[in-house]
Amino acid sequence: MQVTYTLSELREVIGAWRSTGVSIAFVPTMGNLHAGHLKLVHEARKRADKIVVSIFVNPTQFGIGEDFETYPRTEREDMEKLIDVGADLLYLPSVADVYAPDALTFVTVTGLSDRYCGASRPGHFSGVATIVCKLLNRVQPNIALFGQKDFQQLAIIRTMVRDLDLPVEIIGIETVREADGLAMSSRNGYLTAQERAVAPMLYQSLCSARDALIDDKQSMAQIERDALLFLQSAGFQADYFSIARSGDLQRANAEDSDLVILAAAKLGKTRLIDNICFSRESMNKP
Numbered sequence: 001m002q003v004t005y006t007l008s009e010l011r012e013v014i015g016a017w018r019s020t021g022v023s024i025a026f027v028p029t030m031g032n033l034h035a036g037h038l039k040l041v042h043e044a045r046k047r048a049d050k051i052v053v054s055i056f057v058n059p060t061q062f063g064i065g066e067d068f069e070t071y072p073r074t075e076r077e078d079m080e081k082l083i084d085v086g087a088d089l090l091y092l093p094s095v096a097d098v099y100a101p102d103a104l105t106f107v108t109v110t111g112l113s114d115r116y117c118g119a120s121r122p123g124h125f126s127g128v129a130t131i132v133c134k135l136l137n138r139v140q141p142n143i144a145l146f147g148q149k150d151f152q153q154l155a156i157i158r159t160m161v162r163d164l165d166l167p168v169e170i171i172g173i174e175t176v177r178e179a180d181g182l183a184m185s186s187r188n189g190y191l192t193a194q195e196r197a198v199a200p201m202l203y204q205s206l207c208s209a210r211d212a213l214i215d216d217k218q219s220m221a222q223i224e225r226d227a228l229l230f231l232q233s234a235g236f237q238a239d240y241f242s243i244a245r246s247g248d249l250q251r252a253n254a255e256d257s258d259l260v261i262l263a264a265a266k267l268g269k270t271r272l273i274d275n276i277c278f279s280r281e282s283m284n285k286p
Helices: 007-019 035-047 075-085 124-139 151-163 186-190 193-198 201-215 220-234
Strands: 002-004 024-029 050-055 089-091 143-147 169-173 237-245 258-267 270-279
Touching (some): 002 007, 007 024, 007 089, 007 124, 024 124, 035 050, 035 075, 035 169, 050 124, 089 124, 124 151, 143 151, 151 258, 201 237, 201 258, 201 270, 220 237
Parallel strands (some): 002 089, 024 143, 050 089, 143 169
Antiparallel strands (some): 237 258, 258 270
């Protein structure tokens, strides 16, 4: 596996690949890699000749008082994992390589960025959209793969790519979970042993809400209220629990079939997010 640290080094490698006509897949990460990230690399291998992975803890997507300084950085271990799964190139830039000190341009996807996690973390998705746009322009891949655990982020990136005519296909990959259902996340390491035992209840709340929606005996508002009460009783500080249309993330109504249930909650000091995406129509078929 090659490792590049600067834009000029990256472009030299990508340019040589392009001259031979190979296809390129890109997996952007913030490091501290787990099985969810590695699944993205495995899926990329099925779809392209060369795989680029980036590791960059992006300061512009962290708000005041968030965990930018303490975010786990495990570059040596990450490199070993990427070599094992067959990544071809690791791009490991510094903040100075990515952002000019006098940078004035940021990317914002209005509407989609303002609700759910965007409401709780002002500016977060502008930082996400900006860094993903920059990385896509630097790597210039044919495809880029993202996990569906960050469902709102995935929707924002897809919209940005469409609106800015970026020549890349965005592929969402199903969430990888622990045996007890907890969605894999780099921040799970912040959980205490007691909190880790409680954390899977976030996914349980999503599954219960999905089942209630399919059963169709309660209103969506009541299902959301019941879920919030369940999380509160379990010790979570719920941020939101919302039933939305999977296509545009607008609030769902009783006639909608293709749904996503989105949830975010704090457990101790750790903020967890998760979702379930499904079609009521297909699940109701015999």
